[in-house]
Amino acid sequence: MKSSAVATYKEWSAYRSHMLLSLVVGPVFFLVQSSIWKAVFQGRELVNGLSLEQMLTYFAAATLIYYLIMDFADWNLQMLIRTGKFITFIIRPMSHWFFAFSQKVGHRVLGLFFEFLPVYLMFLFLFKIPLIPVYPLWFLLSISLSFIMMFQINYCVGIIGFWLVQAEGIRRVFLIFRDILAGAFLPLSFFPELFQKILFFLPFQFISYVPLRVFMGNYELAGFEMSIPSIVGIQALAVLAMTGITTLLWKLGIKRFTGVGV
Amino acid sequence: MSESIITVRNLNKTYTTYERGSSFKDSVKSLFVRKPLKVEAVKNISFEIQKGEICGFLGPNGAGKSTTLKILTGILFPTHGEVNILGYVPWKQRREYVARIGAVFGQKSQLLWDIPPADAFELNRAIYNIPRDRFKKNLAAMVELLDVGEVMGKPTRVLSLGERMKCEFIIAMLHDPEIVFLDEPTIGLDVVAKEKIRGFVKEMNQKGTTFILTTHDLDDVESLARQIILINHGEIIFNDPIEKLSRFFxxxxxxxxxxxxxxxxxxxxxxxxxxxxxxxxxxxxxxxxxxxxxxxxxxxxxxxxxxxxxxxxxxxxxxxxxxxxxxxxxx
Amino acid sequence: MIKSAFAVYIQGIKTAIASRMAYRTDYFIGITVMLIWEMVVPMVVFLIYRSGVAFPNWNIYEVLLIQGIFMIAKGISYPCFFGIVWNTIVRVQEGTFDLLLIKPRSALFMALVTGFDAEDLGKLLGGGVLTGICLANLPPANLAQWLNMFIYFILGQGVMFSFAVIMAGTGIKWVGNFRLYEIFDSVTAFGIYPQSIFAKPIRIIISYIIPIAMIGAFPASILLGKPVPQLGWVSLGVAGFLTLSLFYWRRMLASYTSAGG
Missing domain, CATH: 3.30.70 (Alpha-Beta Plaits)
Known part of the structure; x- marks a missing residue:
């Protein structure tokens, strides 16, 4: 684990300058967001149960959380399958998903220094948004779980590549829905009531929305209010369930890969 | 005797790259400071090539061959030195100059993967603004010589490597270039295709085209080149007719x-x-x-x-x- | 000369469409994915308005009209010339950028000719539908408004072109960086909402200096009878931005041709 994480760290440090783009893109998007919400909140205290301050915290934290948990596991696995390079992983002693997870760890350590920290400081000093979680330990637990959740969901999308040769279109559609349904563009409480109820039973809220609400110190979706320990508990159960699904899909995928032959 | 159409004097090319360490500590360090590394790719080389010549440009990987070739085709600026080809300074009068030369890169295709070579020829007709009748005449002649009439209308992706390379030659020569640069033109080809292409180069050379050829395939050199320029460590170590090569030592x-x-x-x-x-x-x-x-x-x-x-x-x-x-x- | 350049461009479009048609299913999936992606922002606006709040003095159709026109602007510029960005990035990465330099045309023109992207025509379709829906729900504009909006829209295309040139130029130096598109998306996010929500300094920048408001916001405001900056000043801004972008491209190209390797 350590060696592949370190190797990825080194490989990506060649592209560290690409990460610097995040220092522009993140704050610029946030500036737009904050202008939108300041306009919308004119003459109002609360919108959908959130104050302006909470709303800005939501979007700033969403930006930062993304730097901590994002990965390209879906793209990477599909690319390996499509180009035939995946075969080299069948003969390695380490399973590919473990390798990919180590890669993610290495990559995100880099992201922590070159995306998360500078943007955090920009939010703090430029936009005066003090981002301190209400319950730091619960938040740490929740963000670790969403780190795993994000990986598993993306990896499952990658596994689809075993069945579909041209899975790129599906992958891209899925990414859009993943981000919408995880609450990256808008808090999920803005969605229609029925929609929220469905979302409650999908894995996506555990990627961004749950850690964001844990960060803010209160959780609410589809009218359910829940204490922080219980939602993190549910998140842990969801990660466990997702592990089962990923393992199952992985086994089926490998069977298909070796069955069909190369 | 004949006139030289390529004159190179004291050509020099130096560029800077950055060192990146291999250890973990080095790569952390390289996040903050990078050590610049000066590379002298070409060191004061001078040579001349006569009109109607086929000149083999040889050298091991990293010797400075491709840098020189890029300068000669107007892609790169030299650090200093003079180049005069057909009366032009390639990098200064690039557009006028490249209208009169052609180039085939064995590793970089000018064809378009999903559509037939015929369409790529048509695009190049427009780019070089070749009059329709001259285009037709040249195309017909080369298609005949290279025997690619049947494949011209098929998507490039279904063609064999040899067929594709023949079409690359057609693209490079549709506009009647006076000089054609060939960068590893026979790489990966089978014997039959190689022979066909060599025959084509000889034929076009007899009609007056000058060829500059870089290759690692010495059969290409022996069957085509009359003049050999050998370059190593950025310097010319041999520049004479091929017959003299075997007597070098x-x-x-x-x-x-x-x-x-x-x-x-x-x-x-x-x-x-x-x-x-x-x-x-x-x-x-x-x-x-x-x-x-x-x-x-x-x-x-x-x-x-x-x-x-x-x-x-x-x-x-x-x-x-x-x-x-x-x-x-x-x- | 102009006639011959146009002939080359038409030939470039023909080959690009022929290439794209080789994978028809893929093409239509691509268009669908793109349309879904383009609909995210309008959907967010819809959800905000649905929750009972609004941008002061703008109803939802007025806001969506900006985004519809912006999408049309992308639907024209992305296929016709924005392809220079990915084309340059891919070519520099693969080493085939050299092939553009051995042609007797300017490198920028060659990048343009070989960079036509038929897939992005889908944006035109999406933008057309969205704009149509909004216009049907808004009071009609008069002929003078339409003409005026057309002038601003064309200038907006000039801004798109300048942006494309700057990104492509950056792609020459910054090898393999497809994330450059994120910069474009983030900066143009200022141009797809009513300008009145932004602070004064931001408004000045996006009207005159990096005039992205010209792409969608101003043309829409004209149709809606809302005030926009005077044509003289904004066209000066567009001209400045365009000049700057071409100058930047030249600098970057010069650094490419003087690099080694």
């Missing part, structure tokens, strides 16, 4: 010798043992300047009693390998 022959008696203690001045199959059968390199052939035959027969033998020229590979390995040959 003096006048030598390769001798295969079978004898009645054992060759184990056989030694003569000017004779170098290369390898030995068994006691009575071995290969030698003979320096004729030290030991003339006649004297060698007499002595060898007397000492060993010759049963059978063959005498060959030193193969061009050995000469070039030796040249690549020398840092700076004595003149």
């Amino acid at each position: 003096g006048c030598k022959k390769k001798i295969n010798l079978q004898t009645d008696r054992s060759q184990i203690d056989f030694q003569l001045p000017g004779l170098k043992s290369l390898d030995r199959r068994n006691d009575t059968h071995g290969n030698y390199e003979l320096d004729l300047d030290i030991l003339p052939l006649k004297a060698f035959l007499a002595q060898a027969d007397e000492i060993l009693c010759i049963k059978d033998m063959s005498i060959e020229e030193i193969p061009i590979e050995s000469v070039i390998t030796a040249l690549y390995e020398t840092k700076k040959p004595e003149d």
Whole structure:
């Protein structure tokens, strides 16, 4: 684990300058967001149960959380399958998903220094948004779980590549829905009531929305209010369930890969 | 005699890259500071190429060949030095200049993967603004020569490598270029395709096109090139007609010798043992300047009693390998 | 000369469409994915308005009209010339950028000719539908408004072109960086909402200096009868931005041709 994480760290440090783009893109998007919400909140205290301050915290934290948990596991696995390079992983002693997870760890350590920290400081000093979680330990637990959740969901999308040769279109559609349904563009409480109820039973809220609400110190979706320990508990159960699904899909995928032959 | 159409004087190209360490600590460090590394790719080279020539441009990987070629085709600026081709300075009058040259890159395709070569030809007709009738005439002639009439209308992706490379040549020559640069044009091709392409180059050369050829395939060089420029470590180490190449290290022959008696203690001045199959059968390199052939035959027969033998020229590979390995040959 | 350049461009479009048609299913999936992606922002606006709040003095159709026109602007510029960005990035990465330099045309023109992207025509379709829906729900504009909006829209295309040139130029130096598109998306996010929500300094920048408001916000405001900056000043801004972008491209190209390797 350590060696592949370190190797990825080194490989990506060649592209560290690409990460610097995040220092522009993140704050610029946030500036737009904050202008939108300041306009919308004119003459109002609360919108959908959130104050302006909470709303800005939501979007700033969403930006930062993304730097901590994002990965390209879906793209990477599909690319390996499509180009035939995946075969080299069948003969390695380490399973590919473990390798990919180590890669993610290495990559995100880099992201922590070159995306998360500078943007955090920009939010703090430029936009005066003090981002301190209400319950730091619960938040740490929740963000670790969403780190795993994000990986598993993306990896499952990658596994689809075993069945579909041209899975790129599906992958891209899925990414859009993943981000919408995880609450990256808008808090999920803005969605229609029925929609929220469905979302409650999908894995996506555990990627961004749950850690964001844990960060803010209160959780609410589809009218359910829940204490922080219980939602993190549910998140842990969801990660466990997702592990089962990923393992199952992985086994089926490998069977298909070796069955069909190369 | 004939006029030179390419004149290069004191060409020099230096560029900067950055060092990146290999250890974890180095890569952390490189996040903050990068150590610049000056690379002198081409060091003061000068040469001339005559009109109607086929010139082989040789050198090991990283010798400065492709940098030179890029400068000659107007892609790169040199650090300093003069280049005059067809009366142009390539990097200064790029657009006017490249209208009169052509180029084939063995590793970079000018065809379009999903559509037939015919469409790519049409695009190039527009780019070079070739009059319709001249385009038709040139295309027909080259299609005939290269025998690609059938594949022109098929998507490029279904063509064989050889067919594709032939089409690359057509693209490069549709606009009647006076000079054509070939960068590893036969890489990966089978023998038949190579022969066809070599035949084409010879044919076009007879019609007056000058070719500059870089390649690692010495068969290309032997069958095509008349002039050879050898470059290593950014410097020219050989620039002469190909016939002189085999005599570069003096006048030598390769001798295969079978004898009645054992060759184990056989030694003569000017004779170098290369390898030995068994006691009575071995290969030698003979320096004729030290030991003339006649004297060698007499002595060898007397000492060993010759049963059978063959005498060959030193193969061009050995000469070039030796040249690549020398840092700076004595003149 | 102009006639011949146009002939080359038409030939480039023909080959690009022929290439794209080789994978028809893929093409239509691509268009669908793109349309879904383009609909995210309008959907967010819809959800905000649905929750009972609004941008002051703008109803939802007025806001969506900006985004519809912006999408049309992308639907024209992305296929026609924005392809220079990915084309340059891919070519520099693969080393085939050199092939553009051995042609007797300017490198930028060659990048344009070989960079036509038929897939992005889908944006035109999406933008057309969205704009149509909004216009049907808004009071009609008069002929003078339409003409005026057309002038601003064309200038907006000039801004798109300048942006494309700057990104492509950056792609020459910054090898393999497809994330450059994120910069474009983030900066143009200022141009797809009513300008009145932004602070004064931001408004000045996006009207005159990096005039992205010209792409969608101003043309829409004209149709809606809302005030926009005077044509003289904004066209000066667009001209400045365009000049700057071409100058930047030249600098980057010069650094490419003087690099080695």
